Amino acid sequence: MPRAWRILAWAFWLGVVGGRILAQTAEPAPPLPTLQALRWEESVLYIVASGKVTFHTFTLREPLRVVVDISPCSLPSEPIQPEGDTPTAVERLRWAQFKEGVVRVVLDLRSDTQYALSTDPSGEQAMLALGSAPDPQGEPPRLVAPPAKPAAPPAELIQMEWESNEEEARLRLRLSRKVAVRLQPHREGYQTILELPQVKPSAALPADWNVKHPLIEEVQFSGDEKGVRSALLIRTTRAASLRVEYDKQQPVITLAINRPRNAHGKLSEKHIVIDPGHGGKSLGAVGREKDSVVYEKDINLAIARRVRQLLLKEKATVTMTREDDSHVELYARPQLANDLGADFFISIHCDSTPKPNSASGTTTYFHASDPDGRALAQAIQKHLAAVTGLPNRGARSDTAIYQSGFAVLRRSNMPAVLIEVAYINHDVDRAKLKDPKFQQKVAEAIVAGLRAYVEGEREAQTAQQRREVEVRPASDRREEDIPVQMPEQL
Amino acid sequence: MKTVLRLLVVLLLAILAFGGGYWYASRRPQLAPRPTGVTTKPSVVVYVPRFVDTRTEWEAKPVPVGEGEDPLRVALEHLLITRDTPFPQGTRLLGVNVTEGVAEVNFSRELIDNFPGGSTTEAWIVESLRKTLAQFSDVERARILVEGKPIDTIGEHIDLSQPVAVR
Numbered sequence A: 001m002p003r004a005w006r007i008l009a010w011a012f013w014l015g016v017v018g019g020r021i022l023a024q025t026a027e028p029a030p031p032l033p034t035l036q037a038l039r040w041e042e043s044v045l046y047i048v049a050s051g052k053v054t055f056h057t058f059t060l061r062e063p064l065r066v067v068v069d070i071s072p073c074s075l076p077s078e079p080i081q082p083e084g085d086t087p088t089a090v091e092r093l094r095w096a097q098f099k100e101g102v103v104r105v106v107l108d109l110r111s112d113t114q115y116a117l118s119t120d121p122s123g124e125q126a127m128l129a130l131g132s133a134p135d136p137q138g139e140p141p142r143l144v145a146p147p148a149k150p151a152a153p154p155a156e157l158i159q160m161e162w163e164s165n166e167e168e169a170r171l172r173l174r175l176s177r178k179v180a181v182r183l184q185p186h187r188e189g190y191q192t193i194l195e196l197p198q199v200k201p202s203a204a205l206p207a208d209w210n211v212k213h214p215l216i217e218e219v220q221f222s223g224d225e226k227g228v229r230s231a232l233l234i235r236t237t238r239a240a241s242l243r244v245e246y247d248k249q250q251p252v253i254t255l256a257i258n259r260p261r262n263a264h265g266k267l268s269e270k271h272i273v274i275d276p277g278h279g280g281k282s283l284g285a286v287g288r289e290k291d292s293v294v295y296e297k298d299i300n301l302a303i304a305r306r307v308r309q310l311l312l313k314e315k316a317t318v319t320m321t322r323e324d325d326s327h328v329e330l331y332a333r334p335q336l337a338n339d340l341g342a343d344f345f346i347s348i349h350c351d352s353t354p355k356p357n358s359a360s361g362t363t364t365y366f367h368a369s370d371p372d373g374r375a376l377a378q379a380i381q382k383h384l385a386a387v388t389g390l391p392n393r394g395a396r397s398d399t400a401i402y403q404s405g406f407a408v409l410r411r412s413n414m415p416a417v418l419i420e421v422a423y424i425n426h427d428v429d430r431a432k433l434k435d436p437k438f439q440q441k442v443a444e445a446i447v448a449g450l451r452a453y454v455e456g457e458r459e460a461q462t463a464q465q466r467r468e469v470e471v472r473p474a475s476d477r478r479e480e481d482i483p484v485q486m487p488e489q490l
Numbered sequence B: 001m002k003t004v005l006r007l008l009v010v011l012l013l014a015i016l017a018f019g020g021g022y023w024y025a026s027r028r029p030q031l032a033p034r035p036t037g038v039t040t041k042p043s044v045v046v047y048v049p050r051f052v053d054t055r056t057e058w059e060a061k062p063v064p065v066g067e068g069e070d071p072l073r074v075a076l077e078h079l080l081i082t083r084d085t086p087f088p089q090g091t092r093l094l095g096v097n098v099t100e101g102v103a104e105v106n107f108s109r110e111l112i113d114n115f116p117g118g119s120t121t122e123a124w125i126v127e128s129l130r131k132t133l134a135q136f137s138d139v140e141r142a143r144i145l146v147e148g149k150p151i152d153t154i155g156e157h158i159d160l161s162q163p164v165a166v167r
């Protein structure tokens, strides 16, 4: 009965095909997990899915790229906005629905980079660590603390208005919800950026932000329609203290701009404590040359002596934490300034990195987000940058490099800065540091910065004189960020 | 009659086969585990810094943890010797103790004796330690010790007189 068998086979085939069609219409496929977030933390990319998925990674060449296939997975209806800063090793981060059920994430690399991928036990997250694995058998790292953050919709900036009096300029920002903002000095002159992360301008926001106030030269608003990062660039006419005040009840932020502390009267009326870093048995950084060494402590003292000389000529009161090559305890230095009730504390140092010739330039540090320290650092850095002929590394918060900050700045009560004149382990910088003419120029710039802080700039800046800068919040948002504390109840 | 019966049997068998086919096709698809090339063997990450322009970028380096090894110790020991470590030459880990969220990390004398100077170097040392410790959920703060004694500073820039938060 071959015919019967044939009919049977046909019936089974029909059953499979028909059954498959019927089964698909009767029972819809369960929804696929979606790709939820892509987040950079240093050189680690966190990939987060909404459900259990598998991650499969491989390398493609020409151009060099690392691919992560996620399955079963689909893209969410809302577009994904990667968080964090893309590391320099990565040229571009891309992702797409590669085929049904597979989402592909691609990292375009600038150069050969080793990487390791590991998945979270939940199967919902993977961590792709870039960098040279130290071990040849290089096993991938385990995801220890999955820091998944849900992305909130951006807040809208509804209104900005000035409320100023002669002493103080106040800019009130009204938002649709409470957000945390950051104040950050710009590298050039008296310019400060108020970063508004997760904020987009509302359609009703007026366009003109210039206000007539003796402290303010110009305010520029850069609105990000996508709401990733908007920013205000504030140019002041002199060193000014900028503070952010959060309203306890309403989503209102006020930027208060004032003359900073001890910025009245004349430089000649001020008492300045100069602190040449290190001394005695404490050498500080060491610059090595073919047949000689240069000690940071000696350069610091040489510059400090010149600053004292110039300040005495100005008839100001000067105290040195050390007059010679003696050792002074670290914590005794700010203590001395506090005991004297000094107006300013100026610490002079030279910097160094683990690798010679890896960094060059001048930095002036202030403590945490102290508005007066920031103003003083901006004034001194502005004048220093004009004379050193080295890269201007800007006025920076000491907590940007390390959270507890510098001991001498943290413990002094008055406006205080720590100047890293140059890198003693960089050949170009060291040649300058040893040069008495350079030391004199640096000392003059420090005094000019102090005078500008107290008395204001001799001639007001004009729009032509100052170098144009654009508001570049995204690329400026780096480790220099100074988070402004939010009120605790938020 | 015989032909009719034969046809009926075939039809019956066909219906059964159709049902069987339907049942076969409508089973829930099995999500078979795919080979991914991904392992989840325990390992830790150490962080080392470098400048990109004027900003510090941190590289995460994965380090495998062997059977029976303490991941915290492995991470700290590796941090001291890994390429691009900011730690001074010859610094050894003498011990680490976590009590009530505070990690007391005890280093050898070389941390201070061989410290080459510079606030950048000093900040990088403390920051690399902080970042490396932050992956251990039982560590909230860190205290740096040299030969068993708490220190106020490594190189006279950074204030270490109090335990520092690791995250």
Ligand SMILES: [Zn+2]
Residues within 6 Å of the ligand: A277, A278, A284, A285, A296, A349, A350, A351, B118, B119, B157
């Ligand atoms: Zn120093």
